[in-house]
Amino acid sequence: MSKTKWNVAVVGATGAVGEQIIGLLEKRDFPIDKLKLLSSARSAGTVLRFKGQDIIVEEAGPDSFEGIDIALFSAGGDVSKVLAPHAVRHGAICIDNTNAFRMDPDTPLVVPEVNEEKIFEHHGIIANPNCSTIQMVAALKPLYDRYGISRIIVSTYQAVSGAGTKAINEMLRQSKEVLEGNEVKPDILPVGSLPVKHQIAFNAIPQIDKFQDNGYTLEEMKMIRETKKIFGDDSIEVTATCVRIPVVYGHSESVYVELKQDYNLEEVSALLAKAPGVQVVDDPANQGYPLATMAAGKNDVFVGRLRRDLTHERALNMWIVSDNLLKGAAWNAVQIAEIIAAKG
Amino acid sequence: MSKTKWNVAVVGATGAVGEQIIGLLEKRDFPIDKLKLLSSARSAGTVLRFKGQDIIVEEAGPDSFEGIDIALFSAGGDVSKVLAPHAVRHGAICIDNTNAFRMDPDTPLVVPEVNEEKIFEHHGIIANPNCSTIQMVAALKPLYDRYGISRIIVSTYQAVSGAGTKAINEMLRQSKEVLEGNEVKPDILPVGSLPVKHQIAFNAIPQIDKFQDNGYTLEEMKMIRETKKIFGDDSIEVTATCVRIPVVYGHSESVYVELKQDYNLEEVSALLAKAPGVQVVDDPANQGYPLATMAAGKNDVFVGRLRRDLTHERALNMWIVSDNLLKGAAWNAVQIAEIIAAKG
Numbered sequence: 001m002s003k004t005k006w007n008v009a010v011v012g013a014t015g016a017v018g019e020q021i022i023g024l025l026e027k028r029d030f031p032i033d034k035l036k037l038l039s040s041a042r043s044a045g046t047v048l049r050f051k052g053q054d055i056i057v058e059e060a061g062p063d064s065f066e067g068i069d070i071a072l073f074s075a076g077g078d079v080s081k082v083l084a085p086h087a088v089r090h091g092a093i094c095i096d097n098t099n100a101f102r103m104d105p106d107t108p109l110v111v112p113e114v115n116e117e118k119i120f121e122h123h124g125i126i127a128n129p130n131c132s133t134i135q136m137v138a139a140l141k142p143l144y145d146r147y148g149i150s151r152i153i154v155s156t157y158q159a160v161s162g163a164g165t166k167a168i169n170e171m172l173r174q175s176k177e178v179l180e181g182n183e184v185k186p187d188i189l190p191v192g193s194l195p196v197k198h199q200i201a202f203n204a205i206p207q208i209d210k211f212q213d214n215g216y217t218l219e220e221m222k223m224i225r226e227t228k229k230i231f232g233d234d235s236i237e238v239t240a241t242c243v244r245i246p247v248v249y250g251h252s253e254s255v256y257v258e259l260k261q262d263y264n265l266e267e268v269s270a271l272l273a274k275a276p277g278v279q280v281v282d283d284p285a286n287q288g289y290p291l292a293t294m295a296a297g298k299n300d301v302f303v304g305r306l307r308r309d310l311t312h313e314r315a316l317n318m319w320i321v322s323d324n325l326l327k328g329a330a331w332n333a334v335q336i337a338e339i340i341a342a343k344g
Numbered sequence: 345m346s347k348t349k350w351n352v353a354v355v356g357a358t359g360a361v362g363e364q365i366i367g368l369l370e371k372r373d374f375p376i377d378k379l380k381l382l383s384s385a386r387s388a389g390t391v392l393r394f395k396g397q398d399i400i401v402e403e404a405g406p407d408s409f410e411g412i413d414i415a416l417f418s419a420g421g422d423v424s425k426v427l428a429p430h431a432v433r434h435g436a437i438c439i440d441n442t443n444a445f446r447m448d449p450d451t452p453l454v455v456p457e458v459n460e461e462k463i464f465e466h467h468g469i470i471a472n473p474n475c476s477t478i479q480m481v482a483a484l485k486p487l488y489d490r491y492g493i494s495r496i497i498v499s500t501y502q503a504v505s506g507a508g509t510k511a512i513n514e515m516l517r518q519s520k521e522v523l524e525g526n527e528v529k530p531d532i533l534p535v536g537s538l539p540v541k542h543q544i545a546f547n548a549i550p551q552i553d554k555f556q557d558n559g560y561t562l563e564e565m566k567m568i569r570e571t572k573k574i575f576g577d578d579s580i581e582v583t584a585t586c587v588r589i590p591v592v593y594g595h596s597e598s599v600y601v602e603l604k605q606d607y608n609l610e611e612v613s614a615l616l617a618k619a620p621g622v623q624v625v626d627d628p629a630n631q632g633y634p635l636a637t638m639a640a641g642k643n644d645v646f647v648g649r650l651r652r653d654l655t656h657e658r659a660l661n662m663w664i665v666s667d668n669l670l671k672g673a674a675w676n677a678v679q680i681a682e683i684i685a686a687k688g
Contacts, residue, residue: 151655155499155598157548157587176523179516196631203637204501204589204596206649206663211628215651224654237655241598241663243501245548245589252548254499254585254598284555287540293547305550307559310568311495311581319550319585 002344005033008337009068009092011060011083012075013037014046016165017097020330021072026051028334031341038064040075065090070340072333073097088124093340095126095333099218102127102226109229112335113138113277119339126336129230130222131328132156132242132251137230138301138327139278139320140257142271144231148260150314151237154223157245157252158208159292160200162324163189167200171246174201190244201246208242217242250292251324258315265308268316272303277327282306290321298323299331346688349377352681353412353436355404355427356419357381358390360509361441364674365416370395372678375685382408384419409434414684416677417441432468437684439470439677443562446471446570453573456679457482457621463683470680473574474566475672476500476586476595481574482645482671483622483664484601486615488575492604494658495581498567501589501596502552503636504544506668507533511544515590518545534588545590552586561586594636595668602659609652612660616647621671626650634665642667643675 008025012018018039025032035050038060046057058064060079065071065087073080073087074097084094084101101107108118109127114137119126129137136154143149160171170188177184178201186197190207198205209218216224220240227238273280281290282304290302301322309315322328352369356362362383369376379394382404390401402408404423409415409431417424417431418441428438428445445451452462453471458481463470473481484493504515514532521528522545530541534551542549553562560568564584571582617624625634626648634646645666653659666672 153497153600153655155585157501157589172523175519179520179523190631194631198631198635199637202591203635204591205635206596206598206633207631211631214654215628215649216654239600239653239655239661241499241649241661243596243598245501247546247548247590252550252587254550254587256497256583256600284559287534287538287542287551287555289550291542291547291549293543305559305585310558310560310583311497317583317585 003069004344005031006069006341007034007036007067008032009036009038009065009071009087011038011071011073011079013048013057014039014043015074016161016168017074017325017329020325021074021334022048022050024330024334028338030334030337036064036068062086065092068092070095070337072337074329084125093122093126094124095128095336097128097329097333099130099222101125102129103229109226110336111137111230111332112339113275114141114230115232116339119336128329128333128336129226130219131162131324132158132219132253133223133226133230134328134332135251135301135320135322136223136253136255137227139272139303139318142275143257143259143268146271147263149236149257150260151258152227153239153256155241155254156243157247158242159247159250159324160189160244161249162208162251163192163244166192168248171200171248174199175246178202200244203246205244206241208244216240247292249296249323249325250321251328252290252292253320255318255320256309256315257318258312260314262314263316265306265316269306277301278303280304290319292321295321295323297326299326301327347413348688349375350413350685351378351380351411352376353380353382353409353415353431355382355415355417355423357392357401358383358387359418360505360512361418361669361673364669365418365678366392366394368674368678372682374678374681380408380412406430409436412436414439414681416681418673428469437466437470438468439472439680441472441673441677443474443566445469446473446566447573453570454680455481455574455676456683457619458485458574459576460683463680472673472677472680473570474563475506475668476502476563476597477567477570477574478672478676479595479645479664479666480567480597480599481571483616483647483662486619487601487603487612490615491607493580493601494604495602496571497583497600499585499598500587501591502586503591503594503668504533504588505593506552506595507536507588510536512592515544515592518543519590522546544588547590549588550585552588560584591636593640593667593669594665595672596634596636597664599662599664600653600659601662602656604658606658607660609650609660613650621645622647624648634663636665639665639667641670643670645671
């Protein structure tokens, strides 16, 4: 007998992504029997609303997952590493929004528009990719299927919400300080756990996450590795430059794509227009193109500035924008949960 | 007998770039005999300070240039098109900061670090390149000389000051409105003369200047065409995506460069470190890389995030930042004036 109602746990319920997950579970009317909200000891006791009911957030621990069917994790990689195996032990399917298991060969890394079929190959954990990767691969999927992709060169324009609620507050506070002519004292960005801080208000910081030995940041390496894994194709060459800019919600990406075959630009536009979860906004004559302010609060990936590259005959350039907390995190996770629920 | 003191005119004296030119002429102690400040009828009558003296800004007209040796234009392309020929007729050398003559085959397009020798091939007008082009070619020059450059793919993160004082004020005003929870009503950006306006505060706008028939904006085409002209090498392939972000001063650029020969990354860093007008800030271990806030108010071009590309063995990626009003406009123009003055 297949399930029709599910016991769901949200780990990291008080965080920027957790808040969006709870909102989506309500808005999408996810078939929930019991909803358990979990957090660190610091945030435990917080009361959150779900469908008109107050739910008290509990401290997450190894035994929080008894009776849970689906656990959505977004409390940081360290929490997932420790607690997701306990959730699996209790029989839950974990949808993990952190970097903890993404490159684990036994863990599927899923963007439903690209590789939905991988969901059911899980061994208890399904990984949600990095926000900047998700929106890019969702938009590139129709081009991959039709023409093949040989190479991607991407530069990102990423919102501070990707670094959490504290980073949002820091950016807004700094902006106010600059406008009032006061001194700015950065204390979170670019990376909370690293010693050097940089002003994000009215600035662009070319560092997201820690530097790796090859001079790339972890965020850049995530985009590179995850893109290959999601497409299941190591032959795709990817290089990335990831930059934080003073935007609250919505990552933008300037993407150069080299295809394996020649293409027709109108066909590209038509393929994208009918792709699931993708909206084409590409009307230069009327100054129509995707903007972070347009994508904020929406589940879709917005694509525009489609044009033939001027340096390579099989390449094109595009501008891809999406809400990093929704399709880039919470919505992709809830989408996966919905697909699991639909199969009972 | 060679000149030792020069009569200098600044056209567009009350604009964002004009203000910087006047400041640099004073700071650099440019050998000025008489300084004439010119503007539109609207701003004429404004009083500006130069070396402790008040100078009344006069309305620019065809006869404003009598006795002028060097005229620095930054009042928009239309003004340059009309008035620069009159300045030339009066015997002045024009250094034009607008797009009016840049691609004219008879007009040298000069970045002193790259093609200083072209200055003296002028027929009355020397063009200052576009801000986003200048900083890129200044940083790429040592690589061009040592290895040759076959291809450039650039995505920009451009400051609002590139669109003038009104755009700066609009961005600051909008930021305040957003922080106070008020509605934002854009009225300048992305392009003052076009009907559709977009919010720039806490946003990223992938349009700078008007769209051309090929889907690229004029700003993008400027970067493409001007790079070839400044290097005097049409074989360099360039593609660009130009984006406005909420920064006041300082353009940042994510640049992918394909070289003609294999290279050594330490050598690249050493070549850049000793290049004139370039400062290398590239210390990932201590989170050191160029930032707009670091470049603002400085004449140099800052380069960092140097790393081997992961998709092409002869390519590298870099992050280039400079003050768009200084090296990107006023300083490049004053540098050219200084070179002319030095030759008497």
